Amino acid sequence: EIVMTQSPATLSVSPGERATLSCRASQSISSSNLAWHNLAWYQQKPGQSPRLLIYGASIRATGIPVRFSGSGSGTEFTLTISSLQSEDFAVYYCQQYADWPLTFGGGTKVEIK
Amino acid sequence: EVQLVESGGGLVEPGGSLRLSCAASGFSFSNYAMSWVRQAPGKGLEWVSAISGSDYGIWYADSAKGRFTISRDNSKNTLYLQMNSLRADDTAIYFCAKDSQGNGGHDFDYWGQGSLVTVSS
Numbered sequence: 001e002i003v004m005t006q007s008p009a010t011l012s013v014s015p016g017e018r019a020t021l022s023c024r025a026s027q028s029i030s031s032s033n034l035a036w037h038n039l040a041w042y043q044q045k046p047g048q049s050p051r052l053l054i055y056g057a058s059i060r061a062t063g064i065p066v067r068f069s070g071s072g073s074g075t076e077f078t079l080t081i082s083s084l085q086s087e088d089f090a091v092y093y094c095q096q097y098a099d100w101p102l103t104f105g106g107g108t109k110v111e112i113k
Numbered sequence: 114e115v116q117l118v119e120s121g122g123g124l125v126e127p128g129g130s131l132r133l134s135c136a137a138s139g140f141s142f143s144n145y146a147m148s149w150v151r152q153a154p155g156k157g158l159e160w161v162s163a164i165s166g167s168d169y170g171i172w173y174a175d176s177a178k179g180r181f182t183i184s185r186d187n188s189k190n191t192l193y194l195q196m197n198s199l200r201a202d203d204t205a206i207y208f209c210a211k212d213s214q215g216n217g218g219h220d221f222d223y224w225g226q227g228s229l230v231t232v233s234s
Contacts, residue, residue, distance in 0.1 A: 049208055
């Protein structure tokens with residue numbers, strides 16, 4: 001099983017500031033030529049379902065604002081929120097889909113500083 | 114508009130059974146794999162099971178193997194999860210999630226609102 005580890009567990013950020021979230025996989029989740037990365041990011045607000053933000057490590061899903069960006073390859077991935085808006089305070093999860101079972105990271109809670 | 118509506122959750126005693134349903138609309142249901150993902154109270158997301166669009170592929174998390182059965186009825190645009198031998202640690206919100214592709218094992222581009230399953234005596 002590929003274990004996904006997210007850090008930090010909680011990130012305190014002021015509105016307008018940049019947030020950087022990390023996700024590490026226990027083994028590579030990228031294709032052998034590093035052309036594709038089997039990683040997604042989701043946002044979940046209290047009482048709501050998760051929402052897909054990023055897939056393929058760096059491709060924004062439909063309707064996702066440009067302030068959300070993803071990067072990384074192999075085992076190290078990053079979600080960056082360039083300028084935090086009030087609606088961005090939530091929990092963020094990464095998910096690998098390189099192999100079964102599909103696995104999620106434990107989440108990073110982005111809270112208001 | 115894609116909609117996924119779960120139903121069938123509730124309170125069940127340990128060792129009991131429950132069947133969850135997920136009614137899908139707004140997309141060509143048979144063309145996409147579907148999954149169940151659960152979230153225990155105050156915890157993170159855990160993938161439970163997936164089924165390919167055409168039914169040829171079925172996958173389970175170890176926690177679900179031998180106790181849960183995923184199925185789908187493409188004529189009714191409905192996904193199911195039959196859960197047997199339920200335990201207290203199965204208590205969670207169960208989300209139905211649409212795979213972004215047909216053959217399973219990808220990201221989830223749409224999620225239902227979830228159905229709460231509580232296992233307790």
